Amino acid sequence: MSYITVGSLSLLISASTALSMPYGLGCATDVTTDGVVGVNDILLVVDRWGSNDDLADCNRDGVVGISDILLIIDEWGSDCDSIHPFEGNTSVEFDYVNGLVVISYNGIPNHPTGPFDGSTGCYNPNDVSMLNITYSIPMHPEPTNNPSVDLMSQTGPIATAVNGVPFYNPYDAGGIDAPSTICFDDYNGHPSPDGRYHYHQWSPAFDDVKTDGHSQLVGYSFDGYPIFGPWESETDYAHESTVNPLDDCHGHYDAVRGYHYHTSLPYDEDPNGFPWVMGCYSAQPETSNFGGGGGGGGPGGGCDACAQNMIPPPVCNCVHNAPGYAYCCTNWDAACQAYAEQFCNGFTGSDVPTQRPEPQRNAQPNRPERQMHPQRPNRQGPPRQHPPQNRPRPPHRR
Numbered sequence: 133m134s135y136i137t138v139g140s141l142s143l144l145i146s147a148s149t150a151l152s153m154p155y156g157l158g159c160a161t162d163v164t165t166d167g168v169v170g171v172n173d174i175l176l177v178v179d180r181w182g183s184n185d186d187l188a189d190c191n192r193d194g195v196v197g198i199s200d201i202l203l204i205i206d207e208w209g210s211d212c213d214s215i216h217p218f219e220g221n222t223s224v225e226f227d228y229v230n231g232l233v234v235i236s237y238n239g240i241p242n243h244p245t246g247p248f249d250g251s252t253g254c255y256n257p258n259d260v261s262m263l264n265i266t267y268s269i270p271m272h273p274e275p276t277n278n279p280s281v282d283l284m285s286q287t288g289p290i291a292t293a294v295n296g297v298p299f300y301n302p303y304d305a306g307g308i309d310a311p312s313t314i315c316f317d318d319y320n321g322h323p324s325p326d327g328r329y330h331y332h333q334w335s336p337a338f339d340d341v342k343t344d345g346h347s348q349l350v351g352y353s354f355d356g357y358p359i360f361g362p363w364e365s366e367t368d369y370a371h372e373s374t375v376n377p378l379d380d381c382h383g384h385y386d387a388v389r390g391y392h393y394h395t396s397l398p399y400d401e402d403p404n405g406f407p408w409v410m411g412c413y414s415a416q417p418e419t420s421n422f423g424g425g426g427g428g429g430g431p432g433g434g435c436d437a438c439a440q441n442m443i444p445p446p447v448c449n450c451v452h453n454a455p456g457y458a459y460c461c462t463n464w465d466a467a468c469q470a471y472a473e474q475f476c477n478g479f480t481g482s483d484v485p486t487q488r489p490e491p492q493r494n495a496q497p498n499r500p501e502r503q504m505h506p507q508r509p510n511r512q513g514p515p516r517q518h519p520p521q522n523r524p525r526p527p528h529r530r
């Protein structure tokens with residue numbers, strides 16, 4: 133068993149540099165996905181010898197063969213559980229029995245939040261709270277054209293960013309498109325009624341460093357597929373790509389990354405970026421992530437969105453001078469009143485929240501290097517009833 137000796141020796145230098153799975157979770161050489169790089173992996177390679185089996189082709193050269201065995205030997209005994217992109221206030225456990233990566237997160241982002249007291253023009257009645265949050269990400273996505281959960285009607289989290297902050301679908305309380313309507317802090321986040329700080333779009337918290345021109349991974353959908361930033365290449369904005377167009381779910385396939393989603397540019401840089409992160413699930417989402425602790429994404433909402441989407445016409449409870457915080461319901465029931473209370477109560481005079489400002493075209497001709505405390509352009513601006521139509525597309529940035 134000389135290769136074990138060789139492997140054990142090489143372990144010392146390769147353990148921290150083991151090749152990761154295509155989706156970035158665990159070792160590529162752990163082809164049996166049991167958490168151990170060892171004999172079983174070699175046996176599986178032998179079993180699939182000469183095929184192009186995705187799993188056993190751990191060095192991704194298109195054929196299962198000797199080079200895969202050599203890589204397994206090189207990474208023998210690697211600590212596969214340490215291979216994941218999660219950071220910040222998260223901890224990660226690999227549940228090999230159930231095929232899940234379980235992320236625990238305390239609800240506090242690894243960057244500043246707020247203020248949400250209106251002092252900078254953004255009011256939100258909720259507080260960013262410390263929470264016990266766990267999300268389970270499937271290690272092996274199960275593609276489907278008919279996922280069990282409709283992302284667009286899902287309240288609360290639909291995906292998790294690598295810093296533990298959840299992504300919500302485009303809609304906030306009341307069914308209004310959040311990025312174009314609701315205010316956020318400098319990191320494009322805000323808290324929902326349960327205190328859960330979340331994003332609806334790309335956040336400046338992510339590095340925009342690219343690998344071979346392609347944006348880097350920023351999170352995982354609850355169906356197991358990874359989510360990358362806005363760029364397909366140095367000049368190809370994924371949301372508008374004609375080279376490798378995104379599907380309705382806002383994802384596409386390439387040989388390097390497999391199937392993956394892309395975020396759009398944030399609203400400030402592309403007001404036409406809907407659905408901002410994902411449009412639907414391309415694989416079965418892990419449903420244990422849903423239910424409870426949602427909030428913030430529920431039905432109802434802004435009168436405009438509501439009137440377009442609901443039949444019969446809704447009762448609109450628009451608040452004086454705060455059209456972006458209007459909430460629409462079909463019935464003035466307890467839930468409706470609660471939403472109205474949350475988003476409408478106490479907004480008088482100078483407390484009236486401002487809506488999202490018009491994006492500043494060409495205000496930032498070049499995206500700066502990552503800023504730890506990015507400054508936004510002035511948030512104050514005229515209230516706006518609709519997302520802008522027929523706006524010029526943003527210039528492609530590198």
Ligand SMILES: [Zn+2]
Pocket residue numbers: 300303304310322323324330332428
């Ligand atoms: Zn929200």
Ligand SMILES: [Zn+2]
Pocket residue numbers: 346360363364370384386392394
């Ligand atoms: Zn891509």
